[in-house]
Amino acid sequence: NAGVTQTPKFRVLKTGQSMTLLCAQDMNHEYMYWYRQDPGMGLRLIHYSVGEGTTAKGEVPDGYNVSRLKKQNFLLGLESAAPSQTSVYFCASTHGSRSTDTQYFGPGTRLTVL
Amino acid sequence: AQSVTQPDIHITVSEGASLELRCNYSYGATPYLFWYVQSPGQGLQLLLKYFSGDTLVQGIKGFEAEFKRSQSSFNLRKPSVHWSDAAEYFCAVGTTAGGGNKLTFGTGTQLKVEL
Known part of the structure; x- marks a missing residue:
């Protein structure tokens, strides 16, 4: 039982390049989330998914796209990377949608955009 | 909209000393509150995490937190800090508005433990 895993762990991009971050969970969780973490700003929600085939915008969605084609996977895409997207990206999942449901976090992906 | 404030960016304590990390929240309804490390x-x-009932919540690693509605606070405490507690601590408030269980985080408190 690996929990929540993220691929890759580190990545360096040039401005304008594209990439996809993969999040996978093996807990059969219905809900998945992408956050970004920046110094002095805590974690901010980018996009989330309430089930396979559904996605929704969070607090800071601009410049990102997501897809949830399979229940266990949640992909975060950057079509044209910008230096402002340099950040640490965390994926999380929950079994249900209640506020009391625990979010389980992945180890993070550190992305640098030059 | 909900928000969380962690007033202390950095805190340094000696090993064995007590610890209190502050968290204040703003939320229109009954808050669901979390501490992450x-x-x-x-x-x-x-x-x-706190969602109802006893306002003093026990957690893992010897941590506890007290919910005080009158002060809109959810401070984290530990009676005796260990060197392994050095980390960054985040307070968060949860909401299900709009679907899902979305967390709003504070900016974090970096804890340093002096030996």
Whole structure:
């Protein structure tokens, strides 16, 4: 039982390049989330998914796209990377949608955009 | 909209000393509150959560937090800090508005433990 895993762990991009971050969970969780973490700003929600085939915008969605084609996977895409997207990206999942449901976090992906 | 404030960016304590990390929240309804810990280079781990009932919540690793509605606070405490507690601590409030269980985080408090 690996929990929540993220691929890759580190990545360096040039401005304008594209990439996809993969999040996978093996807990059969219905809900998945992408956050970004920046110094002095805590974690901010980018996009989330309430089930396979559904996605929704969070607090800071601009410049990102997501897809949830399979229940266990949640992909975060950057079509044209910008230096402002340099950040640490965390994926999380929950079994249900209640506020009391625990979010389980992945180890993070550190992305640098030059 | 909900928000969380962690007034202390950095805190340094001696090993064996007591610890209190402050968290204030703003939320229109009954808040669901969480404390997470992040060790260097790691993801976030849940320490404890409050959603109803007893206002003093016990968590893992000897941590506890007290919910005070009158002060809009949810401070994290530990009676005796260990060197391994050095990490960054995040307070968060949860909401299900719009679907899902979305967390709004504070900016974090970096804890340093002096031996």
